[in-house]
Amino acid sequence: MTTPRTAAPLAEHDVRRRRKVWSYAAMSVLAVIFLFPLVFMLVSSLKPDSQILSDIGSPQAFLPVGDISLDNYFGVFDRVPVSRFLFNSVLVTVLTVGLGLIVNSMAGFALSRMRWKGRSLVLSLVIATLIVPFETIAVPMVYWVSKLPTLVLEGGVPKYDFGWLNSYHVQIVPFIANAFAIFLFTQYFSTIPKSLDEAARIDGAGWFTIYRRIVAPLAGPAFATVAILTFLPAWNQYLWPLMVVQQEDLRPVMVGMQYFFQLNTAWGEVMAYTSLITIPVLVVFLSFQRAFVSSVAASGVKG
Amino acid sequence: MTTPTSTPVPPHASRPGDRAPAAAAGRRHGTRAARRREGRAGFGMAAPALVLLLLFLVIPVLLAFGLSFTNARLISPNPPRFVGLDNFLRAFTADPVFLRSMLNTFVFAAVVVPVQAALGLLLAVLVNQKIRGVTAFRVIFFIPVVTSIVVVSILWRFMYQENGLINSMIDTITFGAWQGMAWLNDPSTALGAIIVLSIWQAVGFHMLIWLSGLQTIPEALYEAARMDGATPRQQFANVTWPGLHSTMVFVLVTITIAALGLFVQVDVMTQGGPVNSTSTLVYHAVRKGYRELETGYGATISLIFFVLVLIIALVQRHLTRDKD
Numbered sequence: 371m372t373t374p375r376t377a378a379p380l381a382e383h384d385v386r387r388r389r390k391v392w393s394y395a396a397m398s399v400l401a402v403i404f405l406f407p408l409v410f411m412l413v414s415s416l417k418p419d420s421q422i423l424s425d426i427g428s429p430q431a432f433l434p435v436g437d438i439s440l441d442n443y444f445g446v447f448d449r450v451p452v453s454r455f456l457f458n459s460v461l462v463t464v465l466t467v468g469l470g471l472i473v474n475s476m477a478g479f480a481l482s483r484m485r486w487k488g489r490s491l492v493l494s495l496v497i498a499t500l501i502v503p504f505e506t507i508a509v510p511m512v513y514w515v516s517k518l519p520t521l522v523l524e525g526g527v528p529k530y531d532f533g534w535l536n537s538y539h540v541q542i543v544p545f546i547a548n549a550f551a552i553f554l555f556t557q558y559f560s561t562i563p564k565s566l567d568e569a570a571r572i573d574g575a576g577w578f579t580i581y582r583r584i585v586a587p588l589a590g591p592a593f594a595t596v597a598i599l600t601f602l603p604a605w606n607q608y609l610w611p612l613m614v615v616q617q618e619d620l621r622p623v624m625v626g627m628q629y630f631f632q633l634n635t636a637w638g639e640v641m642a643y644t645s646l647i648t649i650p651v652l653v654v655f656l657s658f659q660r661a662f663v664s665s666v667a668a669s670g671v672k673g
Numbered sequence: 674m675t676t677p678t679s680t681p682v683p684p685h686a687s688r689p690g691d692r693a694p695a696a697a698a699g700r701r702h703g704t705r706a707a708r709r710r711e712g713r714a715g716f717g718m719a720a721p722a723l724v725l726l727l728l729f730l731v732i733p734v735l736l737a738f739g740l741s742f743t744n745a746r747l748i749s750p751n752p753p754r755f756v757g758l759d760n761f762l763r764a765f766t767a768d769p770v771f772l773r774s775m776l777n778t779f780v781f782a783a784v785v786v787p788v789q790a791a792l793g794l795l796l797a798v799l800v801n802q803k804i805r806g807v808t809a810f811r812v813i814f815f816i817p818v819v820t821s822i823v824v825v826s827i828l829w830r831f832m833y834q835e836n837g838l839i840n841s842m843i844d845t846i847t848f849g850a851w852q853g854m855a856w857l858n859d860p861s862t863a864l865g866a867i868i869v870l871s872i873w874q875a876v877g878f879h880m881l882i883w884l885s886g887l888q889t890i891p892e893a894l895y896e897a898a899r900m901d902g903a904t905p906r907q908q909f910a911n912v913t914w915p916g917l918h919s920t921m922v923f924v925l926v927t928i929t930i931a932a933l934g935l936f937v938q939v940d941v942m943t944q945g946g947p948v949n950s951t952s953t954l955v956y957h958a959v960r961k962g963y964r965e966l967e968t969g970y971g972a973t974i975s976l977i978f979f980v981l982v983l984i985i986a987l988v989q990r991h992l993t994r995d996k997d
Contacts, residue, residue, distance in 0.1 A: 390802075390804055393799055393802055396799060397800070400799075401813045403873070404813055404817055404877070405816070407828050407838075408816065408828075411828050426837065426838055427841045427844075431841075474722055476721065477718065477723065479718060480714075480715040480716070480717075480718040480719035481719060484711055484714065484715035484718070485708070486713075486715035486716050486719075487712055487716075499726060499730050499731070501986045502734060502979070503930055503933075503982055504934075505934040506737060506978055506979040506982070507730065507736075507975070509958050509959065509963060509968065509971040509974075509975050510962075510971075511736075512747065512962075512968075513736065513740065513747060513968045514732060514736055543725070544725075544728075545729075546722075546725055547726045549726065549730070552722055576714070578718070602819060606821040606822065606823065608821075608822075608823050609936055609940075612940075613959070624821060624823045624824075627823060640831070641828075641831075647821070648824050651819055652819065655816070659812050659815075662815070663812075663815070663881060666881045667882070667884065667885035668885075669882075
């Protein structure tokens with residue numbers, strides 16, 4: 371211990387320590403680059419417009435100092451129906467994710483554990499659809515949903531009408547089924563021993579019962595992964611509601627942003643609005659970061 | 674599972690009161706009935722998802738094909754009329770904005786794909802070290818990914834202003850030598866400005882994909898390399914990089930497809946301007962097919978975009994098959 375043996379191990383130790391210092395330095399610089407715009411956003415949301423602009427030239431731009439208040443947030447609530455937008459986004463997100471979990475896991479169950487005609491063909495077709503980006507079908511789909519029938523009540527009398535535009539269901543139904551979610555469920559379910567199904571069959575259980583009571587409870591991680599991977603796109607919907615929802619009281623938060631760019635942009639209020647719709651997602655992410663990270667990693671494993 | 678005896682007969686398959694055939698026959702009959710029931714139940718459980726995929730994926734894809742040969746309009750009393758290849762001719766010969774959009778899309782992808790993939794790998798190598806606090810850095814690098822691209826675009830639009838944060842930071846770094854500029858209002862810098870924020874927003878995602886690839890490489894390989902006296906650089910070239918082949922293909926393909934689909938940043942920050950220097954394929958498809966109500970022509974542009982994606986997917990299949 372006390373006598374230095376050779377120079378080599380010392381040098382190696384030195385090299386390793388130097389590398390560690392460099393790594394921390396690099397990661398810290400990168401952390402600043404990744405965080406500064408968001409810190410700037412949160413801090414600016416608390417300042418009046420004039421101070422935001424005058425602070426830009428100094429480090430104060432990143433510090434909550436000076437004339438700090440929640441005025442911008444109150445201003446946002448006065449200017450646009452934020453609570454309505456938030457409600458719409460929560461409703462659309464919860465229903466899209468929730469119904470998606472049920473529908474896609476049922477399909478994954480049928481595709482991985484049951485024998486039926488055309489099963490392998492259907493599975494390969496589902497996987498083939500994975501390469502269709504939504505941007506390809508967005509424009510034709512607006513045309514398509516504008517022609518779909520819908521049931522309306524007119525003075526208490528049910529009646530058919532055409533066109534799904536300006537509704538909640540046009541924001542939800544097209545995104546429930548998800549080929550990637552079906553694929554993930556199929557993969558996960560096929561790792562659960564099939565002997566469980568056979569035992570349950572002997573006890574007289576129907577297929578839906580086996581799915582509901584035996585297989586689904588064993589597939590918690592798959593449900594969590596799919597929930598996380600479908601939550602973000604649902605909350606962040608922009609292109610689709612921009613096109614199919616003109617009615618203000620049905621619009622989600624991302625589209626609601628447009629109201630701030632009409633006349634002179636009040637940047638303080640814009641920053642308050644963007645903070646308001648970002649903070650909930652950040653809170654969810656930071657509390658489930660481990661699950662988020664493993665979900666994203668799982669989405670790459672198939673490659 | 675073709676032998677009838679190995680499949681258990683559900684108790685309700687032959688209820689008392691059914692005709693009672695010979696034991697063996699009855700068993701076979703029950704099996705076949707159970708099979709049929711399984712077939713029906715299986716299809717039934719898959720049906721909701723399959724019907725929805727048919728309605729909102731397969732039919733729109735077919736519509737993209739069909740409508741691109743018509744003059745369909747979003748709101749029109751007249752039914753769409755077949756116009757042959759007119760839309761395609763128009764795109765490639767009579768619509769300079771389309772050609773410019775295609776060029777912009779290619780430029781965007783040509784820069785974003787290699788840079789974002791390389792930066793993602795660099796980040797992954799950094800956060801793959803076994804040193805304290807590394808998880809916190811992973812989380813920080815991932816935060817822009819969970820931030821909506823709409824929010825990110827608005828925020829950067831503000832920062833790119835002439836009196837904005839980006840100019841003032843460059844000014845500080847260059848000790849006042851910098852003349853501020855309005856990045857998004859200049860045709861020569863607008864696309865570059867969008868490229869920077871796009872990489873900033875999405876690189877954390879690909880860091881995680883690379884990271885999961887890195888973690889599949891067995892530690893024993895590195896030990897063996899170290900015992901042979903390999904330097905870190907040699908370890909990377911001979912152990913890490915070959916082990917990342919399939920991850921690399923996946924990362925490159927996902928970035929390419931995402932890059933070709935560039936839309937939100939353009940819509941929020943520049944509306945395709947100045948002078949179409951940031952217009953992209955998807956932006957142009959939405960402008961024509963939705964805002965100007967020309968569904969038929971919009972479908973044509975969408976279809977051209979899809980063909981590009983398809984080519985890339987086929988190249989990917991080819992590349993991965995080579996290795997296997």
